[in-house]
Amino acid sequence: MAPHPVRSAMTAYLVRRLLFAGFVLWGAVTIVFLVLRSVPSDPARLILGADATEVEISQLRSQMGLDRPLVVQYGNYLADVARLDFGDSYRYHKGAIGLVVDRFPVTFQLAAVAMVIAVVLGVSLGVVAALRVNRLADRVVSVLALLSQSMPSFWIGIVLILVFARQLHLLPSGGHGGPDHLILPGVTLALPFLAILIRLTRSGLLDVVHENYIQTARAKGLPERVVIFSHAIRNALIPVVTVAGLEFGQLLGGAVIVETVFAWPGAGRLLSDSISARDYNVVLAAILLIAAGFVAINLVVDTLYGYLDPRVRLGR
Amino acid sequence: MDGTAILPATGRPAPSRPLLSVQDLTVQFGTRAGTITAVDRVSLDVAEGETLAVLGETGSGKSALAQALMGLVPGPAGRVVSGRINYDGTDLLARPRSYTRRLCGTELAMVFQDPLSSLNPVLRVGVQIGELFRRRRGASRAEARRKAIELMERVGIPAAARRVDDYPHQFSGGMRQRVMIAMALALRPRLLIADEPTTALDVTVQAQIMQLLADLKAEHRMSLILISHDLGLVAGVADRVMLMYAGRVVETGELREVYQTLAHPYTRGLMASIPGLAGPRERLTPITGSPPDLLRLPSGCRFRPRCGFATEACRASQPDLLPVPTGPESHRAACHHAEEVVADGRSG
Structure with missing residues (x-):
């Protein structure tokens, strides 16, 4: 029996996306390699510290393969990465990848909370603004979007700490703990993302309500509520989902700042600390894991996109 | 019911x-x-x-x-x-x-x-x-x-x-x-x-x-x-037709009546520009000019600039939709020269 046409088209679509994801990861790995090899500081010198002799340093360099040609180094590096062997952190004397993996769930928790806040609030406020276009509610929402996009995260974070932790004593100012610890960093991380989602949802919905099929839905005598929620929103959300996926990478990047402000013990804070300390093995592991997380989320988004838009799923 | x-x-x-x-x-x-x-x-x-x-x-x-x-x-x-x-x-x-x-x-x-x-x-x-x-x-x-x-x-x-x-x-x-x-x-x-x-x-x-x-x-x-x-x-x-031009009804009536006795120059123009309806050996004659810009409508009859029958009367006032002379009550046209158009159609 022939395979189900719709299902096999979907499978082909996912296989294409998976191959592409592999290509993106290889690109990220290569860029990180080139960047780390082009920074002036010498890893061997860093590991041994200021007291080391030149002989000791050159010994370690050859031990680490740093005296070999760049192509050979790149080959060894790819082999290491493929085995998920990023070497040890010289600060913690532990496997770099283990350090990052331990911290990653905490970052992911924060990013997920921010994503949920941004998507739920962003889409609902965007819908409200579109339905009340040019009226008070629309203007209020637009100002809100403008504010949350134009204020930098570190500043918002500090203001939120001052207001809700210092003055009102409602929420903890930082650290990792119960659900209440997630609120302030989650909101801070969500805000720029929220602004984008509000705008996209609003403009997407405003475009869609002028489509002919919306007129058809009205001509069928459907109540306006049904016209909007079962005919318009799904179409309006197609671009929103695409951008949401792309923006999730920004969210992981933003986590570096927000985790620092809120003393959140995640991979972002580990990354920024490791950069300051030039703990390159950890930097490498963290960047690659964040890139992998980004690619994974995009894969999920692409799948979702195929679900939302049958024209994509069926490979038209 | x-x-x-x-x-x-x-x-x-x-x-x-x-x-x-x-x-x-x-x-x-x-x-x-x-x-x-x-x-x-x-x-x-x-x-x-x-x-x-x-x-x-x-x-x-x-x-x-x-x-x-x-x-x-x-x-x-x-x-x-x-x-x-x-x-x-x-x-x-x-x-x-x-x-x-x-x-x-x-x-x-x-x-x-x-x-x-x-x-x-x-x-x-x-x-x-x-x-x-x-x-x-x-x-x-x-x-x-x-x-x-x-x-x-x-x-x-x-x-x-x-x-x-x-x-x-x-x-x-x-x-x-x-x-x-x-x-x-x-x-x-x-x-x-x-x-x-x-x-x-x-x-x-x-x-x-x-x-x-x-x-x-x-x-x-x-x-x-x-x-x-x-x-x-x-x-x-x-059963019946209604012709519109620039937002106005220009001719209306029973289909048979309107198609046989064209009383508005616009209807006549449309008819002449259709293959088959114009007759097997007749040349197709498109209506000259283009539909009017609704922001800059001509004075009087809106079809005037494209019309071969147009006179001063057409410039002065917009024709009402009135029964076509010699036709049944239901056949109406908005043309100052409807009678002339009908007569011209019969002789031509």
């Missing part, structure tokens, strides 16, 4: 009480450059079971008229400025918009010009058809699906039971329009408005769709307003 529903679909309807009666309907659209009067004091009647063809070029106001009848004039730019739309004894414009919305689908239905953009791309066609039963009749999901398949079979979609789960883009143009027709007729409306239902389709498919519409109209004993720019297409279907 009242007695009129049992009238044979092709029979002459009783003129006493039209199903739809529109008086002096005016629809305007605000644009950046100024206000456009897309429909200008248009009156029309449609009796039970009757087919009225509304004819005119692009921009003549046909579609805006249809939108107004369905309560679909896109606000806030567009609005119905004045007039009355009496449907089955109720003035729809005196009621809130939600009243018309409730009539849509059950009493009034519409088939649109471009079936691809008029169907929701992300919903299965079965869902889009079945939705009428679910939302308007409280049918269960399974029941709605079964009825959707039945309707798809009735409008001639092969393998309906399988195709019910397909998406609009998986259908051909003709099949998509059949889906649109199935949707429009799902709840057995008494008046169907078909806005250029075959314009986006291949010529061979056009005839099939027109035949389907005619069959369904007879079967459901519906009234039909058929909007078209094609005088030939409506010739076999319409």
